Amino acid sequence: QVQLVESGGGLVKPGGSLKLSCAASGFTFSDYYMSWIRQAPGKGLEWVAYIRNSGSNIYYADSVKGRFTISRDNAKNSLYLQMNSLRAEDTAVYYCARERESTYGLMGTGTLAYWGQGTLVTVSS
Amino acid sequence: IQMTQSPSSLSASIGDRVSITCRASQTINNYLNWYQLKPGKAPKLLIYDAFSLQSGVPSRFSGSGSGTDFTLTISSLQPDDFATYYCQQSYSTPLLTFGGGTRVEIK
Numbered sequence: 001q002v003q004l005v006e007s008g009g010g011l012v013k014p015g016g017s018l019k020l021s022c023a024a025s026g027f028t029f030s031d032y033y034m035s036w037i038r039q040a041p042g043k044g045l046e047w048v049a050y051i052r053n054s055g056s057n058i059y060y061a062d063s064v065k066g067r068f069t070i071s072r073d074n075a076k077n078s079l080y081l082q083m084n085s086l087r088a089e090d091t092a093v094y095y096c097a098r099e100r101e102s103t104y105g106l107m108g109t110g111t112l113a114y115w116g117q118g119t120l121v122t123v124s125s
Numbered sequence: 126i127q128m129t130q131s132p133s134s135l136s137a138s139i140g141d142r143v144s145i146t147c148r149a150s151q152t153i154n155n156y157l158n159w160y161q162l163k164p165g166k167a168p169k170l171l172i173y174d175a176f177s178l179q180s181g182v183p184s185r186f187s188g189s190g191s192g193t194d195f196t197l198t199i200s201s202l203q204p205d206d207f208a209t210y211y212c213q214q215s216y217s218t219p220l221l222t223f224g225g226g227t228r229v230e231i232k
Contacts, residue, residue, distance in 0.1 A: 004167070035221070044226045045162075045211055050219035059219045100173060110215025111158050113179070115168040 009119030022096030
């Protein structure tokens with residue numbers, strides 16, 4: 001079955017860096033577009049970043065553009081989020097998610113069919 | 126595209142019919158998805174493309190609407206349904222946006 005497992009969260013000081021990983025299994029990782037989504041304490045969900053299956057097209061929310069980098073290693077079935085210049089407002093549970101393909105097997109639906117359980121990032125001095 | 130959900134929370138009893146609404150700031154056709162979140166668990170896709178039931182999701186969940194106004198309905202609330210629900214538009218993929226969430230609590 002599809003499984004996504006995030007890791008790499010923890011406590012970091014403002015201005016610091018952290019790299020999150022998402023290990024994928026149960027499907028052909030190289031076929032699917034992936035996203036990172038976060039949920040700050042007591043807040044709603046916020047889309048963070050998106051990467052197509054080849055890694056050639058990448059998009060970011062304005063709130064993280066220039067500070068965060070999404071990447072993937074299809075040989076290792078892994079998704080990453082490099083977070084630099086972290087701020088208190090980046091404190092959140094970070095989820096990786098896999099897209100649902102369309103009825104015709106096409107990507108780019110924007111529907112997040114599978115999610116991991118999340119990893120907590122706390123930015124505090 | 127801004128997504129507005131209402132109510133932000135509701136209290137209901139087992140067996141109640143519950144409806145949650147979601148409004149988009151512009152037309153999104155039927156590119157609307159619903160998710161269920163529980164603390165410490167992976168979020169779960171319930172409904173995609175406004176009314177299509179994700180595989181494995183109980184049939185008491187249903188979605189309706191198109192354009193700018195959408196509804197998630199739980200026909201008979203069960204103990205496992207107490208959670209927070211989010212709508213999400215996929216019209217402007219990959220720039221995805223979510224509603225503010227609706228917390229469903231036990232009355």
